[in-house]
Amino acid sequence: MTPLEEELLDLRDRVYDLTELNRKLLEAVAPTGAVFPPKWGLNAQERTVLALLWLHHRVVCFSEIHTAISTSKNIHSSPIVRVVVYRIRKKLKDLGVVIEGGSSEGYWIPDESREIIGQSVSARMGFFNKISPSVKSLRPSKISENNFTNMLTS
Numbered sequence: 001m002t003p004l005e006e007e008l009l010d011l012r013d014r015v016y017d018l019t020e021l022n023r024k025l026l027e028a029v030a031p032t033g034a035v036f037p038p039k040w041g042l043n044a045q046e047r048t049v050l051a052l053l054w055l056h057h058r059v060v061c062f063s064e065i066h067t068a069i070s071t072s073k074n075i076h077s078s079p080i081v082r083v084v085v086y087r088i089r090k091k092l093k094d095l096g097v098v099i100e101g102g103s104s105e106g107y108w109i110p111d112e113s114r115e116i117i118g119q120s121v122s123a124r125m126g127f128f129n130k131i132s133p134s135v136k137s138l139r140p141s142k143i144s145e146n147n148f149t150n151m152l153t154s
Contacts, residue, residue, distance in 0.1 A: 036121065037121075040092065040095075040120075042088070045069045045084050046084055046087055046088050046091070048068050049068070049069060049081075049085060049088060052065060053108065054109055054118075056108075059101060059105060060106050060107055061105075061106040065085075065107065069081070096112070097116050097117060098113045
């Protein structure tokens, strides 16, 4: 195999690895765009609210949170935001994560708690940087009947 053919196969392997990594990341961040550890036990609404609060360095108003997690038009009479924030606070209390505020002014995450969440998310992201051995075995250069190699040699 010529150096050019080897380089092309290496590039195909890298594209394959990146495609697999992208798939894993998209699965992990859906639907909020934030990767919270599964051991936190957050449901979809809780992940959405936590992501909204964590990604915004400001007070997030009650109506903004309500719109993100509910289709109900009764924003002021619905307890959903208070209930979801309560559940998040309860689940993350042992980690030292605090959510400040209340339903009248909105909610925010103090810098110390934001840092705790950031460290947990960073640790989780390390998992996605590793390509599993089963995926590596499916790289184009590892497949015995490699159409690309056949195409180059014909």
